[in-house]
Amino acid sequence: MNWLDTIVQGILLGGLYALFAAGLSLVFGIMRLVNLAHGDLIVLAAFLLLVLVSALGLNPFVAALVALPVMYAIGWGLQFLVLNRTIGDDILPPLLVTFGLSVVIQNALLQGFSADSRRVPVGALESASLQIGPISVGTMPLFTFLSAVGVIVGLNLIFYRTGLGRAFRATSDDRATAGLMGIRADRIFATATGLAMVVVTIAALFLGTRANFDPTMGPARLIYAFEAVIIGGLGSFWGTLAGGVIIGVAQTLGAAINPEWQILAGHLAFLLVLLVRPRGLFPRALD
Amino acid sequence: MALLETQGLTAFYGDFQALFGVDITLDAGETVAIIGANGAGKSTLMRSMSGMIANAAGQVRFEEREIGALPAPDVMALGIAMVPEGRKLFPSLSVEENLLIGRYGRATAGAWSLQTVYDLFPVLKERRNSPGTALSGGQQQMVAIGRALMSNPKVLLCDEISLGLAPVIIRDIYAAFPKIRAEGASIVIVEQDIGQALKVADRLYCMMEGRVTLSGTPASVGRDEIHAAYFGAHTA
Numbered sequence: 001m002n003w004l005d006t007i008v009q010g011i012l013l014g015g016l017y018a019l020f021a022a023g024l025s026l027v028f029g030i031m032r033l034v035n036l037a038h039g040d041l042i043v044l045a046a047f048l049l050l051v052l053v054s055a056l057g058l059n060p061f062v063a064a065l066v067a068l069p070v071m072y073a074i075g076w077g078l079q080f081l082v083l084n085r086t087i088g089d090d091i092l093p094p095l096l097v098t099f100g101l102s103v104v105i106q107n108a109l110l111q112g113f114s115a116d117s118r119r120v121p122v123g124a125l126e127s128a129s130l131q132i133g134p135i136s137v138g139t140m141p142l143f144t145f146l147s148a149v150g151v152i153v154g155l156n157l158i159f160y161r162t163g164l165g166r167a168f169r170a171t172s173d174d175r176a177t178a179g180l181m182g183i184r185a186d187r188i189f190a191t192a193t194g195l196a197m198v199v200v201t202i203a204a205l206f207l208g209t210r211a212n213f214d215p216t217m218g219p220a221r222l223i224y225a226f227e228a229v230i231i232g233g234l235g236s237f238w239g240t241l242a243g244g245v246i247i248g249v250a251q252t253l254g255a256a257i258n259p260e261w262q263i264l265a266g267h268l269a270f271l272l273v274l275l276v277r278p279r280g281l282f283p284r285a286l287d
Numbered sequence: 288m289a290l291l292e293t294q295g296l297t298a299f300y301g302d303f304q305a306l307f308g309v310d311i312t313l314d315a316g317e318t319v320a321i322i323g324a325n326g327a328g329k330s331t332l333m334r335s336m337s338g339m340i341a342n343a344a345g346q347v348r349f350e351e352r353e354i355g356a357l358p359a360p361d362v363m364a365l366g367i368a369m370v371p372e373g374r375k376l377f378p379s380l381s382v383e384e385n386l387l388i389g390r391y392g393r394a395t396a397g398a399w400s401l402q403t404v405y406d407l408f409p410v411l412k413e414r415r416n417s418p419g420t421a422l423s424g425g426q427q428q429m430v431a432i433g434r435a436l437m438s439n440p441k442v443l444l445c446d447e448i449s450l451g452l453a454p455v456i457i458r459d460i461y462a463a464f465p466k467i468r469a470e471g472a473s474i475v476i477v478e479q480d481i482g483q484a485l486k487v488a489d490r491l492y493c494m495m496e497g498r499v500t501l502s503g504t505p506a507s508v509g510r511d512e513i514h515a516a517y518f519g520a521h522t523a
Binding site for chain 2: 163166167169170172173174176177178179180181182183184
């Protein structure tokens with residue numbers, strides 16, 4: 001067994017988990033909303049890509065470009081029309097509503113697409129790989145990881161270098177005072193969820209092209225996303241990437257020892273980090 | 288014609304009535320002080336005028352437009368900026384970001400910009416990259432005032448800006464008001480520090496238990512009258 005190879009594969013897998021988690025981290029960071037339908041929204045986006053690829057014959061990457069504004073609009077509308085009504089001092093309503101949404105999305109996808117597992121074909125890229133020294137790196141896993149880094153850099157730039165990012169942080173700090181600055185919190189929240197759905201679409205591209213997916217696999221993606229966010233520390237995007245990588249490496253190491261240990265090893269790594277650093281590795285100072 | 292006025296303004300917190308038919312006016316270029324003891328309804332009046340509390344539409348008018356029912360972002364976009372009680376800086380934002388966010392909903396060009404706010408309060412330029420909440424109370428108040436000025440408002444509402452600050456700091460902050468007035472903003476100041484308020488105000492209103500009990504110019508109202516209106520005591 002080549003440990004170095006295993007760790008590299010784990011890091012690349014961590015990129016996928018970071019993509020799952022980044023949207024969740026964004027939404028939680030701004031409005032303290034835990035979206036239990038996040039994993040199902042990833043699967044929904046994967047089916048949207050599948051439809052665009054199979055019905056219109058688009059290249060998956062072009063299909064993703066088409067799906068991005070559609071998913072942004074879905075996220076914006078979902079937040080503005082539904083989830084904003086659940087946000088308040090009580091944390092239970094958003095949990096109940098997003099849990100219900102998760103059930104609705106899963107069943108709608110089962111109705112529309114059956115329980116069969118699907119895959120978005122990417123042709124020759126599926127098996128393409130690069131040889132770096134002794135390690136063989138799959139081209140798509142490498143794309144996945146680089147996309148995750150790109151998404152994290154992009155979110156950080158938006159958050160800390162733009163007027164929209166200032167409005168995100170100000171609204172997160174104090175919604176009433178943000179209103180005095182002319183910030184409409186309901187629209188800021190809708191924009192944040194729209195942005196999270198853009199990240200979800202990128203995650204769906206790599207989920208759907210990497211392996212088979214079916215309508216019921218969303219909740220497990222949600223768990224990985226949660227663990228990555230919490231390992232990284234709430235509100236830190238780089239922490240979310242680190243969290244994804246830790247879960248990815250733990251899973252591939254676990255699988256290398258015994259294939260049955262893959263999922264368990266990821267969860268154990270999560271519990272271990274919680275034991276040592278209950279607030280995550282890079283908690284935001286003010287939370 | 289009044290720039291900003293309330294007519295028969297009432298306000299409630301649940302069943303509790305905080306304002307009982309308050310009439311005040313602010314003319315263009317004027318500075319009006321609203322004084323009164325704790326619980327007199329001063330802050331409720333400010334929150335009503337800034338849109339933080341929704342009222343009946345016609346009870347607050349700005350440039351002859353009914354704004355009583357508008358939410359805070361809409362009121363702010365019309366040109367009414369508020370310096371809230373307790374300063375309320377955004378902890379996640381640096382000093383400069385706190386100033387910049389002040390023009391999010393109204394990026395009107397005018398006398399006030401980052402540069403002119405830094406000219407008004409030079410210490411803020413030195414601390415521009417610090418978190419807003421790392422500053423002293425007086426400096427935080429300067430950020431809060433600067434933040435409100437950044438939108439080049441027509442009306443500046445200042446709620447209890449001297450609260451919790453040392454007298455020497457309060458003097459420094461009030462020293463900025465002539466300059467703010469000179470650039471054209473009309474100002475409403477809510478204060479418990481009567482002496483400071485009367486120094487900068489053209490007119491004053493005194494409130495007690497949700498009603499205006501006295502109004503006039505600082506020169507026309509006597510110390511005893513203010514005392515009576517403030518505390519409800521009857522003078523001989």
